[in-house]
Amino acid sequence: DLLERPLTRKQIETFEREGLLVLEGVLDDDEIQEALSGFHDSLLKAGVLVNTDRGLSISPLSASKISHLGGGIGGIVDIFYEGWKLKVQEHPRVVGAIAQLYEATYATNKGIWQHPYGNFTPACLTNYIDRAGYRLGNGIINSVGINQRTGQPLQFGLFAHVDCHPPDRWAAFSRPSSRACQRIPMPGGYTRQICRKYHRRWRPIQSFVSLSDALEEGQGGFEAARGFHREFGNDQGTWGP
Numbered sequence: 001d002l003l004e005r006p007l008t009r010k011q012i013e014t015f016e017r018e019g020l021l022v023l024e025g026v027l028d029d030d031e032i033q034e035a036l037s038g039f040h041d042s043l044l045k046a047g048v049l050v051n052t053d054r055g056l057s058i059s060p061l062s063a064s065k066i067s068h069l070g071g072g073i074g075g076i077v078d079i080f081y082e083g084w085k086l087k088v089q090e091h092p093r094v095v096g097a098i099a100q101l102y103e104a105t106y107a108t109n110k111g112i113w114q115h116p117y118g119n120f121t122p123a124c125l126t127n128y129i130d131r132a133g134y135r136l137g138n139g140i141i142n143s144v145g146i147n148q149r150t151g152q153p154l155q156f157g158l159f160a161h162v163d164c165h166p167p168d169r170w171a172a173f174s175r176p177s178s179r180a181c182q183r184i185p186m187p188g189g190y191t192r193q194i195c196r197k198y199h200r201r202w203r204p205i206q207s208f209v210s211l212s213d214a215l216e217e218g219q220g221g222f223e224a225a226r227g228f229h230r231e232f233g234n235d236q237g238t239w240g241p
Contacts, residue, residue, distance in 0.1 A: 002123050004096040012104045019229035021101070026093045026209065036211050038084025039132065046077070076131040088209050089127055099123050101205055112230060117202060128203055 006023065015021040027035070043049040079085060088094065102122040105113040208222075 002096045002099055003092040005100055006093045006097050007100045012100060015101055016104060018226040020224045020226055023097055026097065027088070027091065027211075031088075031091070032211055035084050035088050035209075038082060039079075039134075039211070042079050042082050042084075042132075043077070046079075048077070076133050079132040080129050085132060086129070089129060091209075094207075094209060095127070098205060098207055099125060106204055115202075115204075133208065 006026065007021075011021055011023070040049060044051070099122040102120075102125065106115060107120060107122045109115060109119065214222075
């Protein structure tokens, strides 16, 4: 059984209705500081951050370092299995909240939560470890300018993408993993590579833990279309109402 059940019935109903839930206070202040310290240590080891007389600062080589760490995508770095990161992702309140959402939705296998994978136990899920995200200040971004290797800004949004639900969402799990990409022009005179990914994995509920607030303009953040999960999905598993 779950060690913790941090969600109230009202919060679960919010997720069922909007497909989105913001859970505040999932980590306490000490846990946040411990995770931030670990993240900084990881960036120091990677050469993205350097120690100076004034404290931590961005390395002069940060553009190439960050680009390499994130596969050329601004805003994420390929940091997966560091101890501080696993501690956050395995935190009982984090795991408990995700499991509660599955319990109320896809574990029922009914209505809009219906799927072809049969019954499963929400308390026994596999923890899929993804990259770590970050946000640099606008001053740093503007001073670095365009990354000469990729021809793109040092930092940009991850763009609207459908990572786990391609147009034929069930077919993605019956074919070998593949990736189809094309470059499209973006404002500012550079191009962006957009890829449609077919992965043999199913992760219909995704989450992240934010270690800092990003509530003001220019700080970065997360955007989602509330209720969009109700606009697609039928017996054939295709897009559209």
